[in-house]
Amino acid sequence: xxxxxxxxxxxxxxxxxxxxxxxxxxxxxxxxxxxxxxxxxxxxxxxxxxxxxxxxxxxxxxxxxxxxxxxxxxxxxxxxxxxxxxxxxxxxxxxxxxxxxxxxxxxxxxxxxxxxxxxxxxxxxxxxxxxxxxxxxxxxxxxxxxxxxxxxxxxxxxxxxxxxxxxxxxxxxxxxxxxxxxxxxxxxxxxxxxxxxxxxxxxxxxxxxxxxxxxxxxxxxxxxxxxxxxxxxxxxxxxxxxxxxxxxxxxxxxxxxxxxxxxxxxxxxxxxxxxxxxxxxxxxxxxxxxxxxxxxxxxxxxxxxxxxxxxxxxxxxxxxxxxxxxxxxxxxxxxxxxxxxxxxxxxxxxxxxxxxxxxxxxxxxxxxxxxxxxxxxxxxxxxxxxxxxxxxxxxxxxxxxxxxxxxxxxxxxxxxxxxxxxxxxxxxxxxxxxxxxxxxxxxxxxxxxxxxxxxxxxxxxxxxxxxxxxxxxxxxxxxxxxxxxxxxxxxxxxxxxxxxxxxxxxxxxxxxxxxxxxxxxxxxxxxxxxxxxxxxxxxxxxxxxxxxxxxxxxxxxxxxxxxxxxxxxxxxxxxxxxxxxxxxxxxxxxxxxxxxxxxxxxxxxxxxxxxxxxxxxxxxxxxxxxxxxxxxxxxxxxxxxxxxxxxxxxxxxxxxxxxxxxxxxxxxxxxxxxxxxxxxxxxxxxxxxxxxxxxxxxxxxxxxxxxxxxxxxxxxxxxxxxxxxxxxxxxxxxxxxxxxxxxxxxxxxxxxxxxxxxxxxxxxxxxxxxxxxxxxxxxxxxxxxxxxxxxxxxxxxxxxxx
Amino acid sequence: xxxxxxxxxxxxxxxxxxxxxxxxxxxxxxxxxxxxxxxxxxxxxxxxxxxxxxxxxxxxxxxxxxxxxxxxxxxxxxxxxxxxxxxxxxxxxxxxxxxxxxxxxxxxxxxxxxxxxxxxxxxxxxxxxxxxxxxxxxxxxxxxxxxxxxxxxxxxxxxxxxxxxxxxxx
Numbered sequence: 001x002x003x004x005x006x007x008x009x010x011x012x013x014x015x016x017x018x019x020x021x022x023x024x025x026x027x028x029x030x031x032x033x034x035x036x037x038x039x040x041x042x043x044x045x046x047x048x049x050x051x052x053x054x055x056x057x058x059x060x061x062x063x064x065x066x067x068x069x070x071x072x073x074x075x076x077x078x079x080x081x082x083x084x085x086x087x088x089x090x091x092x093x094x095x096x097x098x099x100x101x102x103x104x105x106x107x108x109x110x111x112x113x114x115x116x117x118x119x120x121x122x123x124x125x126x127x128x129x130x131x132x133x134x135x136x137x138x139x140x141x142x143x144x145x146x147x148x149x150x151x152x153x154x155x156x157x158x159x160x161x162x163x164x165x166x167x168x169x170x171x172x173x174x175x176x177x178x179x180x181x182x183x184x185x186x187x188x189x190x191x192x193x194x195x196x197x198x199x200x201x202x203x204x205x206x207x208x209x210x211x212x213x214x215x216x217x218x219x220x221x222x223x224x225x226x227x228x229x230x231x232x233x234x235x236x237x238x239x240x241x242x243x244x245x246x247x248x249x250x251x252x253x254x255x256x257x258x259x260x261x262x263x264x265x266x267x268x269x270x271x272x273x274x275x276x277x278x279x280x281x282x283x284x285x286x287x288x289x290x291x292x293x294x295x296x297x298x299x300x301x302x303x304x305x306x307x308x309x310x311x312x313x314x315x316x317x318x319x320x321x322x323x324x325x326x327x328x329x330x331x332x333x334x335x336x337x338x339x340x341x342x343x344x345x346x347x348x349x350x351x352x353x354x355x356x357x358x359x360x361x362x363x364x365x366x367x368x369x370x371x372x373x374x375x376x377x378x379x380x381x382x383x384x385x386x387x388x389x390x391x392x393x394x395x396x397x398x399x400x401x402x403x404x405x406x407x408x409x410x411x412x413x414x415x416x417x418x419x420x421x422x423x424x425x426x427x428x429x430x431x432x433x434x435x436x437x438x439x440x441x442x443x444x445x446x447x448x449x450x451x452x453x454x455x456x457x458x459x460x461x462x463x464x465x466x467x468x469x470x471x472x473x474x475x476x477x478x479x480x481x482x483x484x485x486x487x488x489x490x491x492x493x494x495x496x497x498x499x500x501x502x503x504x505x506x507x508x509x510x511x512x513x514x515x516x517x518x519x520x521x522x523x524x525x526x527x528x529x530x531x532x533x534x535x536x537x538x539x540x541x542x543x544x545x546x547x548x549x550x551x552x553x554x555x556x557x558x559x560x561x562x563x564x565x566x567x568x569x570x571x572x573x574x575x576x577x578x579x580x581x582x583x584x585x586x587x588x589x590x591x592x593x594x595x596x597x598x599x600x601x602x603x604x605x606x607x608x609x610x611x612x613x614x615x616x617x618x619x620x621x622x623x624x625x626x627x628x629x630x631x632x633x634x635x636x637x638x639x640x641x642x643x644x645x646x647x648x649x650x651x652x653x654x655x656x657x658x659x660x661x662x663x664x665x666x667x668x669x670x671x672x673x674x675x676x677x678x679x680x681x682x683x684x685x686x687x688x689x690x691x692x693x694x695x696x697x698x699x700x701x702x703x704x705x706x707x708x709x710x711x712x713x714x715x716x717x718x719x720x721x722x723x724x725x726x727x728x729x730x731x732x733x734x735x736x737x738x739x740x741x742x743x744x745x746x747x748x749x750x751x752x753x754x755x756x757x758x759x760x761x762x763x764x765x766x767x768x769x770x771x772x773x774x775x776x777x778x779x780x781x782x783x784x785x786x787x788x789x790x791x792x793x794x795x796x797x798x799x800x801x802x
Numbered sequence: 803x804x805x806x807x808x809x810x811x812x813x814x815x816x817x818x819x820x821x822x823x824x825x826x827x828x829x830x831x832x833x834x835x836x837x838x839x840x841x842x843x844x845x846x847x848x849x850x851x852x853x854x855x856x857x858x859x860x861x862x863x864x865x866x867x868x869x870x871x872x873x874x875x876x877x878x879x880x881x882x883x884x885x886x887x888x889x890x891x892x893x894x895x896x897x898x899x900x901x902x903x904x905x906x907x908x909x910x911x912x913x914x915x916x917x918x919x920x921x922x923x924x925x926x927x928x929x930x931x932x933x934x935x936x937x938x939x940x941x942x943x944x945x946x947x948x949x950x951x952x953x954x955x956x957x958x959x960x961x962x963x964x965x966x967x968x969x970x971x972x
Contacts, residue, residue, distance in 0.1 A: 694851075698854065751898070772860075
């Protein structure tokens with residue numbers, strides 16, 4: 001694994017590579033949590049508990065990064081930590097530019113963890129570091145290389161109980177400290193530097209432990225950090241003076257609070273005693289555990305601002321939920337999922353075979369009539385033998401009779417076997433039922449393991465909304481509903497980008513400027529709602545804004561400019577139909593192409609991404625009142641309950657959610673106007689569509705299996721029509737025959753083939769054949785498109801004739 | 803993916819390579835054996851809409867759904883009904899698995915590198931870069947096809963349009 005890493009840019013050392021995954025996962029979570037806290041801090045910058053929580057999170061990221069040898073992360077978090085330390089102690093206050101900077105740092109850290117995940121080399125963050133340091137300097141705080149203890153020592157002028165004074169007064173006491181030395185990555189032979197430093201430190205202090213160990217110094221591939229545990233009476237400043245030599249980029253000094261003396265001997269940054277204990281007994285992972293998550297202020301100085309740290313510290317720790325979890329590679333889950341899918345297909349096969357066998361067995365008719373026949377034969381034979389026995393003369397007949405008798409006996413034995421077989425078959429049926437239950441349960445179980453709440457995904461948008469609204473100078477309230485709704489993990493991962501796009505669009509294009517809002521009598525701050533709800537086998541995600549809605553006139557103009565449609569076509573279209581043009585590639589109506597949106601590459605990509613998740617997206621807009629996007633996603637990518645039906649072209653399926661009802665329509669009840677058919681269902685006119693109206697089928701007939709014309713042959717005076725519906729559209733599809741409902745394991749056509757518009761995928765049926773799963777939303781779109789095209793062609797033909 | 807020109811070199815270094823030969827109409831073609839996953843007899847192919855003529859549809863290959871491409875149609879010939887000789891050669895193109903229907907699969911042939919001749923430029927020049935070379939085995943001419951070029955989704959559309967070499971002259 002380490003081979004992939006570029007060691008020159010601070011990559012983890014060999015032995016740590018295995019912890020990398022864990023680090024990446026944990027750090028991502030901590031960064032998420034950090035952003036949450038930061039956003040709270042933004043509104044309430046002096047919230048102590050949140051400052052502490054930020055500090056704790058940054059600190060633990062730093063600790064973990066240091067353990068992994070990820071210097072660029074360690075360095076940055078170190079400075080961040082310094083900054084939060086000052087915030088916590090009230091020396092500085094969180095202002096807006098600083099918040100911006102911190103968020104940038106978080107972005108950098110996030111990017112870094114992503115890079116680690118992908119095995120890419122990390123880059124350093126000189127800009128961010130410079131900026132951080134500048135701010136530190138501008139606050140007249142000693143250079144960044146100072147450790148937090150010294151910073152306080154020399155700057156907390158306002159505090160009555162001067163830390164330095166405390167330290168000096170206690171200078172006679174031996175104190176355990178840890179020096180962490182970060183070497184400049186460019187120096188040659190850092191091990192020599194290390195030895196030099198050790199020699200110098202040894203003059204002042206007693207070295208109790210070293211990491212890496214003395215004998216290993218020369219053999220460490222690239223020495224980046226050196227940790228020295230010392231026992232000394234000297235102050236940090238003195239230690240710093242000897243240890244800071246050319247080539248040392250950063251020096252940290254932790255005071256280690258050993259037993260009771262720590263109460264006075266160490267400053268507010270003293271390591272939490274709880275954390276120190278493992279440090280001393282577990283030398284293998286020193287850097288991980290010895291970094292204090294929070295300071296424990298001595299009780300003797302309750303008046304100090306930091307003293308209030310104590311209470312929140314404990315509450316935060318107490319709040320940590322203990323849920324036992326296992327991290328599992330998602331690929332393993334995918335594999336399990338596929339296997340469960342296969343199992344369902346197999347089950348379907350069993351069910352089908354059993355169904356076919358039941359013709360033979362379950363209908364007792366065959367067995368019964370065979371038994372009757374054999375009984376009758378037996379009877380007539382007996383009667384025959386009685387009469388024959390009287391005559392005594394037909395020996396030949398007697399022999400025939402014996403043969404017949406034997407035949408009947410055999411038949412009866414066979415019948416018994418058959419009867420046994422029938423019973424076994426009934427048992428088999430029971431076993432299949434049982435098998436079905438188990439496989440269903442297994443499948444559901446596997447699905448459940450993949451389900452995660454949508455909350456964290458939504459919460460990420462707090463940040464996005466804040467950034468974008470800041471940039472665009474609009475005030476936006478983000479409302480989140482249904483964050484506990486669960487979705488497949490993979491979908492959550494894939495949904496991020498499309499959602500970002502929609503949210504950006506909503507704020508940029510959707511919500512009006514404050515002035516306009518005021519003039520329209522709306523509250524100045526726009527509201528953006530993210531909502532997730534369950535609906536049958538689907539999850540619906542709403543992205544709703546109370547902005548201006550889609551401007552149909554603008555779209556018309558744009559459509560004409562781009563030549564996507566002709567004016568006469570537009571005339572015939574409803575506003576809703578016209579708004580659908582936003583999904584066309586390269587379409588954008590934004591007057592100003594901003595950095596955030598408006599390049600028109602968005603919506604079609606959003607649609608594609610959602611489609612890749614077997615989902616659909618629709619837009620509803622009321623001009624002046626707002627726009628709502630509805631994303632409909634299957635609960636799982638893998639299994640969709642569907643209605644199967646036969647069409648001339650083969651077997652098809654439609655998700656049961658899209659099937660509103662099935663009606664039988666007499667041919668004479670079909671209303672045909674301008675070549676378009678429709679039917680009336682309870683007073684509602686619904687377009688009736690043939691699969692030929694939806695799809696282009698090439699005319700080549702490859703002869704496999706059922707000849708399509710066979711099916712078409714048995715035409716009757718009425719046909720079955722499936723009423724398919726989406727959120728706002730309906731369509732009747734005439735079908736040749738219905739085949740019932742089944743749970744289909746949906747397979748992608750893209751994998752080996754290509755995406756076909758109008759199809760959501762394919763599935764393997766019990767008999768091993770492939771059926772195609774319709775994507776109803778795009779089917780309806782396709783049908784509309786093609787009917788329109790046909791209309792256009794017809795009209796042209798008429799025009800050219802006249 | 804190897805370019806056709808590399809194959810010839812590969813073969814030169816290995817001297818002998820194995821090919822699976824099959825017939826379409828009266829012409830023999832061959833795929834490199836490494837590119838072939840298996841040869842199957844399909845009884846069910848589901849027709850798919852919105853695809854070119856040469857795509858018969860999709861079929862179930864032990865739980866995977868693979869597209870089936872009719873090579874006759876791809877080469878611009880009329881289709882003929884499925885008969886007992888009809889076979890589907892399952893090949894791997896990149897990460898995709900694709901089935902190719904051919905009239906009949908004849909045999910595995912071993913062809914020495916020396917016997918492989920680059921196709922004349924007049925043949926390969928017209929978009930028919932999927933022809934890796936010609937080989938003469940026992941007086942029979944075999945057209946060696948490069949699967950990756952032939953079934954490349956981007957190039958598939960052009961195959962039908964490219965004029966097939968007039969093999970009677972070679």
